[in-house]
Amino acid sequence: MFSRILIANRGEIAVRIIRAARELGIQTVAVYSTADRDSGHVKLADQAICIGPPPAGESYLNSPRIISAAEVANVDAIHPGYGFLAENAHFAEVCRSCRIEFIGPSAEAMKLLGDKVQCKQLAIKHKVPTFPGSKGAVEGEEQALKVARQIGYPVIIKASAGGGGRGMRLAHNDISLRSGIRSAMAEAEAAFGNPTVYIEKYLEHARHIEVQILGDQHGNVVHLFERDCSMQRRHQKLIEESPCPVIDDDARQEVCKSAVRLAKAAGYFSAGTVEFLMDKHGDFYLLEVNTRLQVEHPVTEAVTGIDLVKAQIRVAAGGKLGFTQSQIRQNGHALEARINAEDPQRGFAPCPGLIEQLQLPGGPGVRIDTHCYTGYRVPPNYDSMIAKLIVHQPTRQEAIATMSRALGELQLSPIKTTIPLHMDLMRNGSFIKGDVDIHFVERLLEKK
Ligand code: ADP
DSSP states (O other): OOSEEEEOOOHHHHHHHHHHHHHTTOEEEEEEEGGGTTOHHHHHSSEEEEEEOSSGGGTTTOHHHHHHHHHHHTOSEEEOOSSTTTTOHHHHHHHHHTTOEESSSOHHHHHHHHSHHHHHHHHHHTTOOOOSBOSSOOOSHHHHHHHHHHHOSOEEEEETTOOTTTTOEEESSHHHHHHHHHHHHHHHHHHHSOOOEEEEEOOSSOEEEEEEEEEOTTSOEEEEEEEEEEEEETTEEEEEEESOTTOOHHHHHHHHHHHHHHHHHTTOOEEEEEEEEEOTTSOEEEEEEEOSOOTTHHHHHHHHOOOHHHHHHHHHTTOOOOSOGGGOOOOSEEEEEEEEOEEGGGTTEEOOEEOOEEEOOOSTTEEEEESOOTTOEEOTTSOSEEEEEEEEESSHHHHHHHHHHHHHHOEEESSOOSHHHHHHHHTOHHHHHTOOOTTHHHHHHHHO
C-alpha cells in the first residue's frame, strides 16, 4: 500500500480524498493556488504545497508544477479527483514515467474511451446500445446530410474530443446542419485541437442514466448499479439519485451489464462511469464514458456501502477488488443535491464571497462533503460548487423528506446559493413522482 499520496485537486473532492486516505493510514499532501490558501482541503492535509497563482493553467492544470510538488513531497501516488487533469492521459503517463502511480485507469484506456468516435465504435462492436448516427467521424457536409436524411432530424453534431458540452450543435434541417458542421468543427479545433465531429439522432425527451463501474488490475470489473442524473441545468447536474426511480430490474440488469462489457473491452480498471440517455420507451443509448471519479459518486457509496475512493486507491496499489458482482446490492435510496454559490435571481451567475455564517445539517441519513467553513471566502476563480448534501434512507419518499429537512437546517449566508431551488424541487409534484427528463428543471425555471 502507498504511504503518502498527493491530491492534484481542490475543494470538496480534495477533502473527500484526504478522508479516504487517512482512514487507510496514508499520509496526504494537498496542493493549492494562492486563491485557495484558506481552503478546507489545505487545512486538513498532512502537508500542503502552493503550486502557483489562481489561473488553473498556472496551478491545478499545470502538470510540471504538480509533478515537482509530488517529487519534493516524495509521494507514491497522485489522485487527480475530477476535472482538471483527471482525464488527461498524458498526465497519467507522465506520473507513471516519474515512478508516481496515477490513481485512475491506464493511459491507454483513457485515450480509447476519451475519444468519442473510438468509444462508440468499441461500443457497437460489443453490443452496447448507441444512438443511430454516423458510424465514425463525418468528413464533411455532404456525408453529414446523407446520414441525417437516413436517421431523420433533429440530429446532434458532437466533437469526438468533446467535453463540457463544447463543440455540440443541434440541427433541425439541412440548412442548420450545413452551418452546424462548419461551426462545430471550428469550435472543436479551437477547444481541443481536433476538428473531428460525428452526428447522431437527437432525443427530445430523455433521462440521464449512468452506471458506476469499478475494476482492478487483475481483470475483475463490476458495476455498482445506476444513478439517475436527469435533474440538470445547462447540462450541469443539480440532483442525482440512486437507484433510478423508473427503471425495472430487467432494464437495470441490461444497462449495467452492457457498461461492464464496454469497460472490459477497454481493459478498464479503477472507478469509471458509463453514461446513457434513456428514451420514453425505456431504451438506452450510450452518451460517453467518464474515466474518473464523478461528483455524484456518494449516492452510489450510500446504496452499495462501498467506498469508491478507498477502492480506487487499493486498486492503484495493485490490490484486488475483494468482492464479486453478486455481493453488491442496492440498499435503500440516496439523493445528492449540489450546493452551488450562484444567484438564482441573476440567472444563476456565480456568487463568490465571504461565508459569514455556516451551519451544517446532521442527524440520521445525512452526509455533507465540503471544504467550506464559517469565515471562508469562496474565491471567484473556480467552479461554483461549494458543498454536496447527500441523504440515504430506506425509500425514495423518506430520502426526499430527509433532504428537505437537511436543506432547512443548512444555513449558509450571506452569499446566494442553490439551496432555495433544491427546497422547491423537493416539494415539486413531478419530481416526487419521478416524472422528469433532462430539460425538466429548465422548463420549470422558464415558467417562473
Ligand atoms: P459532453 O462530454 O460535452 O458533456 P455528452 O455527450 O456527455 O457531452 O452530452 C452532454 C449533454 O448533451 C447530455 O447530457 C444531453 O443533455 C445532451 N445530449 C448529448 N447527446 C444527445 C442526444 N443524442 N440526444 C439528446 N441530448 C443529447
